[in-house]
Amino acid sequence: MDSIHNDLNAPHSMGTTIIGVTYDGGVVLGADSRTSTGMYVANRASDKITQLTDNVYICRSGSAADSQVLSDYVRYYLHQHTIQLGQPATVKVAANLVRMVSYNNKNMLQTGLIVGGWDKYEGGKIYGIPLGGTLLEQPFTIGGSGSSYLYGFFDQVWKEGMTQDEAEKLVVKAVSLAIARDGASGGVVRTVTINKDGVLRKFYPGNTLPLWHEELEAKDSLLDSLSAASPEPMVS
Amino acid sequence: MSRFEESAPARGGFSFDLCKRNEMLMQKGLKPSSYLKTGTTIVGLVFQDGVILGADTRATEGPIVADKNCEKIHYMAPNIYCCGAGTAADTEAVTDMVSSQLKLHRFHTGRESRVVTALTLLKSHLFSYQGHVSAALVLGGVDVTGPHLHTIYPHGSTDTLPFATMGSGSLAAMAIFESKYREGLTRDEGVKLVAEAICSGIFNDLGSGSNVDVCVITKGNREYLRNYMLPNPRTYVSEKGYSFSKKTEVLLTKITPLRELVEVIEGGDAMEE
Numbered sequence: 001m002d003s004i005h006n007d008l009n010a011p012h013s014m015g016t017t018i019i020g021v022t023y024d025g026g027v028v029l030g031a032d033s034r035t036s037t038g039m040y041v042a043n044r045a046s047d048k049i050t051q052l053t054d055n056v057y058i059c060r061s062g063s064a065a066d067s068q069v070l071s072d073y074v075r076y077y078l079h080q081h082t083i084q085l086g087q088p089a090t091v092k093v094a095a096n097l098v099r100m101v102s103y104n105n106k107n108m109l110q111t112g113l114i115v116g117g118w119d120k121y122e123g124g125k126i127y128g129i130p131l132g133g134t135l136l137e138q139p140f141t142i143g144g145s146g147s148s149y150l151y152g153f154f155d156q157v158w159k160e161g162m163t164q165d166e167a168e169k170l171v172v173k174a175v176s177l178a179i180a181r182d183g184a185s186g187g188v189v190r191t192v193t194i195n196k197d198g199v200l201r202k203f204y205p206g207n208t209l210p211l212w213h214e215e216l217e218a219k220d221s222l223l224d225s226l227s228a229a230s231p232e233p234m235v236s
Numbered sequence: 237m238s239r240f241e242e243s244a245p246a247r248g249g250f251s252f253d254l255c256k257r258n259e260m261l262m263q264k265g266l267k268p269s270s271y272l273k274t275g276t277t278i279v280g281l282v283f284q285d286g287v288i289l290g291a292d293t294r295a296t297e298g299p300i301v302a303d304k305n306c307e308k309i310h311y312m313a314p315n316i317y318c319c320g321a322g323t324a325a326d327t328e329a330v331t332d333m334v335s336s337q338l339k340l341h342r343f344h345t346g347r348e349s350r351v352v353t354a355l356t357l358l359k360s361h362l363f364s365y366q367g368h369v370s371a372a373l374v375l376g377g378v379d380v381t382g383p384h385l386h387t388i389y390p391h392g393s394t395d396t397l398p399f400a401t402m403g404s405g406s407l408a409a410m411a412i413f414e415s416k417y418r419e420g421l422t423r424d425e426g427v428k429l430v431a432e433a434i435c436s437g438i439f440n441d442l443g444s445g446s447n448v449d450v451c452v453i454t455k456g457n458r459e460y461l462r463n464y465m466l467p468n469p470r471t472y473v474s475e476k477g478y479s480f481s482k483k484t485e486v487l488l489t490k491i492t493p494l495r496e497l498v499e500v501i502e503g504g505d506a507m508e509e
Contacts, residue, residue, distance in 0.1 A: 035393075035395065037389070040407065042387075042389070042395065043387075043395040043397065045397075046395060063391070063393075064389070064391075064393035065359075065362075065363055065367075065389065065391040065392035065393035068359070068392070068393050068394065069359075069360075069363050069392060108366075
């Protein structure tokens with residue numbers, strides 16, 4: 001009983017699986033939706049992909065409070081920058097701002113982030129900004145506790161120049177694989193596709209995701225199983 | 237170390253002299269005195285016309301019930317209320333502080349307060365104290381942009397949800413919400429569901445108890461239903477009453493409420509812009 005109470009006061013952290021993938025013409029960002037406080041799921045439908053500007057989004061993992069405040073600061077800086085520049089900010093600038101805040105406050109923040117977006121100069125770009133505040137531009141990147149289970153998967157399946165459809169399917173498959181194996185990831189799969197035509201948000205509820213090895217069908221309620229036909233009693 | 241140690245003259249500021257001694261006592265097993273916590277079950281849900289907030293009324297100091305009928309639903313603005321769980325002093329102080337800030341903001345902007353304003357003020361304050369202000373809040377209200385319900389955690393993270401529970405009784409209350417909540421509830425259905433969730437916390441969680449408070453907020457109107465349900469009445473009251481020894485003087489208590497004197501001045505000067 002006590003451990004549950006300790007859990008409720010534990011800091012809100014996002015166990016998480018977050019993914020960012022480039023394809024031919026843009027990027028696809030994906031994430032699960034579980035926010036946990038210790039062993040309790042505080043929010044089973046959270047949105048970990050936050051908007052920074054019209055064309056740049058950020059995937060958050062680690063401490064919920066730290067990542068929310070960091071995104072708010074960077075959104076504010078980018079808004080000012082856009083006004084001063086007179087045109088939409090580039091993904092590189094957004095990622096660098098995130099990196100600056102993350103690096104300069106590295107002792108106090110505990111959050112791993114993926115910045116992804118599309119701009120007219122470089123096209124679709126993905127930047128990974130893990131715990132210490134490094135900035136790494138990569139064709140794809142994974143983060144969060146669930147990412148441990150995906151390194152081998154991506155090594156096998158990743159290829160350059162995928163189509164939008166292929167990239168989206170890859171991201172959904174990867175997040176659902178991580179959800180199957182990582183206790184701190186779960187809920188629904190959210191994806192955000194960003195290209196020259198704009199932003200497309202997609203939502204995959206938990207029960208539409210494919211089942212993996214030995215997983216059981218999701219049931220809406222235990223009460224449903226009561227109304228189903230009960231097995232015949234054994235007669236000796 | 238000299239044999240004669242003169243104690244230094246008292247200097248200003250906090251004296252940390254006893255900290256080592258306190259640490260030693262804690263290691264030996266002495267538990268520090270606990271502060272007043274609201275064990276608590278607090279809930280909120282969005283229904284078709286607005287939001288409904290609910291809370292129990294027990295305030296605990298360790299294993300003892302310090303207040304059997306405390307108010308956990310705090311006023312933030314005429315259209316925004318906030319339930320608080322955690323350390324009672326922290327929830328009171330932080331909601332009072334943000335409520336005053338919202339009022340000043342209303343004077344400044346000339347508009348009705350928005351729920352996201354309260355949310356941002358609360359979350360920035362709590363984040364800057366890095367979780368040491370132990371206040372877990374359920375903030376709900378209706379403004380020009382519609383009904384909103386948010387949860388705010390002591391470290392400063394927030395969630396926006398259609399139904400939410402917080403406090404030690406949150407698991408019991410969430411069980412009720414997860415099985416019975418649906419979109420587009422009517423006012424009566426919503427109040428009934430909220431009361432049921434709070435009762436679940438009251439009866440199944442040791443840190444929650446006593447009565448149910450409910451607050452219904454809709455566009456342009458709010459109803460604060462204090463002690464909406466009293467499921468824990470005092471069942472036995474002795475008819476004999478209490479007898480005092482002859483020495484005690486029992487005085488009669490009479491409370492006269494002060495009447496508010498409001499003078500309306502006819503034809504006063506018009507306010508200058």
